[in-house]
Amino acid sequence: MKARTRSALIWLAGTLTPLMGFVVYAWRPAIAPLEANAPGQFAQAAINRGAQLAALGNCATCHTAYGGAMYSGGRKLATAFGNIYSTNITPEAQTGIGKWSLEAFQRAMRQGVDREGRHLYPAFPYDHFTLVTDADNAALYAFLMTRKPVRARTPENELSFPLNVRMVIAGWKLLFLHTGPYDNAATQDVTWNRGAYLVNGLAHCGGCHTPRNDFGAENSQRFSGADAEGWHAFAIDSRAHTHEAWTADSLYAYLRHGWQEQHGDAYGPMASVVQNLAVATDEDLRAISIYMASRIDGQPAPAAAAARPPEPPQSEDTGAQVYAATCQNCHDGSRPLPFGGVRLTLSTAVTGESATNLINIILHGLNPAEVSTGAMMPGFGHTLTDAQLESLVSYIRSAQASRPAWADVDTTVRAARSRDHD
Secondary structure (H helix, E strand, C coil), X not given: CCHHHHHHHHHHHHHHHHHHHHHHHHCCCCCCCCCCCXXXXXXXXXXXXXXXXXXXXXXXXXXXXXXXXXCCECCEEEECCEEEECCCCXXXXXXXXXXXXXXXXXXXXXXXXXXXXXXXXXXCCHHHXXXXXXXXXXXXXXXXXXXXCCCCCCCCCEECCCCCCHHHHHHHHHHHCCCCCCCCCCCCCHHHHHHHHHHHCCCCCHHHXXXXXXXXXXXXXXXXXXXXXXXXXXCCCCCCCCCCCCCHHHHHHHHHHCEECCCEECCCHHHHHHHHHXXXXXXXXXHHHHHHHHHHCCCCCCXXXXXXXXXXXXXXXXXXXXXXXXCHHHHCCCCCCCCCCCCHHHCHHHHCCCCHHHHHHHHHCECCCCCCCCCCECCCCCCCCHHHHHHHHHHHHHHHCCCCCXXXXXXXXXXXXXXXXX
16 A cells, blocks of 8 residues: 555544544434324423413513414524524424424423434523423423414524534534533522522523623623623623612512613513513512522622713703703603603613613614503604714713713614614
């Protein structure tokens, strides 16, 4: 054998051996399909509990396309790697999970693998769901398997090579998936542990509120704030920039009612979270609030020095003039809800780390969730020019928050405008 041929064979063996090893590691077997789904096999208590768990997980929002049937999938999630579409989780046999056994459902939740053995993209947050107990998975399964079956095929994901090869996700899991279930903290009481279990597991709060690395995995700065769905999910740890400290009571009121007088409205994606939580138990919401309050630790980062309406403009500042003409009458604290707005010194959209939410609210207004008792606000997207909007946002930040000016407001405004046409 010639030396060149021998070298080529050695190189080929050195390349194919680890590749074949990875294929063996990544392969998962299919789980036999159910012959038939009998909704009557599930106890009503389990179905009821499953409904509450589905609400805590915000399942309906992610698995329902705009205008589509509940839980039938097809909702687009734009990621840094392309568009991913949520799956049909109704018990329809061909396009949904009607052939899934509880074992298959448990594997999807714990390992991110579907019934047929395909790796699921972590847009389905199994890096959180892996913490869910067998009993809660069984209740959630009972609820989903008793929904109305809907025949709805999920659109193909729009991902480029190699991410469109699902086996690649096994490598992501090797690096970033730490399987559960949740392990109680011995130094904390039952309620705190329940809150930690829900927040870090089924509710997957970090999915929006934790920054991600270049591979799309959550980094170590948990709950320090991140961009999600064209909005900014603000920091909900000790880095939270709020005028008034979040407490367990204020967090509970915010989650239960979608409004809290010292913090304002739940808006953007958070509005649908609150809408879903309407059926959650008080015990679960209290547990979540107590756990999150311990993360924030009652120590807000420095924000506005005092809740005060701005002085009438004394200059030719465009932002001040626009504020006086469009904002001041509602936000000076004298007009009652729902047409009176929160004092802006109390709003995290003003005091927080990103201008995105303030810009979105000015452009589109506020339409509170059905359960909210909060404010209503018209949008000014068709009234203000980009230059006026930039000036207004910069003025509000300067006048209402003892915080540094936001950078790149003009870029953020253009990005928000472009999403109007998505």
